[in-house]
Amino acid sequence: MRLSGKIAIITGSATGLQGSVMGFGGAAAWRFLREGAKVIVTDIDLNSGRETVAQMKAAGFEAEFMYHDVTSASDWERVVTDTISLYGAPDVLVNNAGNSARFGVEETTEEAWHQQLDVHAKSVFLGSKEVVPSMREKGGGSIVNISSIYGLVGSPTVTAYHAGKGASRILTKSIAVQYAKDNIRVNSVHPGYAVTPLTNSFFAESNQRDWLIDRIPLGRIGSAFDIVPAVVFLASDESSFITGSEVVVDGGVVAR
């Protein structure tokens, strides 16, 4: 019970349906519950969010679904206010929601640029702004930002995604330095290639799969269950002296 008594908001966590390929958010939500936390599952996917939480409640856990577009300031305000009324001030915020835009520089529209920066970077800003006051009042908290190895190194495509994940990485350090005095820790996780609802069909193509596996020193594509332990560690008090840090979970890709 490494998260016993903690209240956590996990964005983009409607991907927790039992029997389906889970996303990082959904798998993290289940693991947080098993470690003793109460979890607010948030997402723009109403159906999967409600169904995921129904499964969690049926398993005897305390979880609630809230509709939440992480690019909307008013949604953040509502989600944090409702979390406080329901369970109390959050101890943990996991900024996980995201999607991808597979375009090079010349194909990237301004719209795609703004969408990617909003979902991966503005969300971290808005979420931190909203949870910091109640975390400060409570005596501390942990914010975990799910960036990517694509926030550390370049690739031939996903231009705006790289920009958003790079921004998430450095925002993490900026917010960590600002709020260390309030015992609010902020860290980023940088997953490598992992099979989730986002990547499932793409990684299933054998050419794509072989190309990727060739680049992964540990010789396999990961899953949400490879990523989640790092999130649990950063959310828990075991990491109480770690802030502004980045944890790479990628089978060795960026070590080359």
Ligand SMILES: NC(=O)c1ccc[n+]([C@@H]2O[C@H](COP(=O)([O-])OP(=O)(O)OC[C@H]3O[C@@H](n4cnc5c(N)ncnc54)[C@H](O)[C@@H]3O)[C@@H](O)[C@H]2O)c1
């Ligand atoms: N899968 C990978 O290989 C990989 C690698 C590195 C980083 N990541 C990052 O990890 C995070 C989770 O990825 P995943 O693979 O589990 O993806 P996923 O698509 O399985 O889950 C992402 C969830 O975010 C939700 N979402 C999208 N836009 C949203 C918005 N505006 N507001 C709220 N929710 C929104 C989706 O509905 C979905 O449920 C993302 O930030 C992704 O960029 C994934």
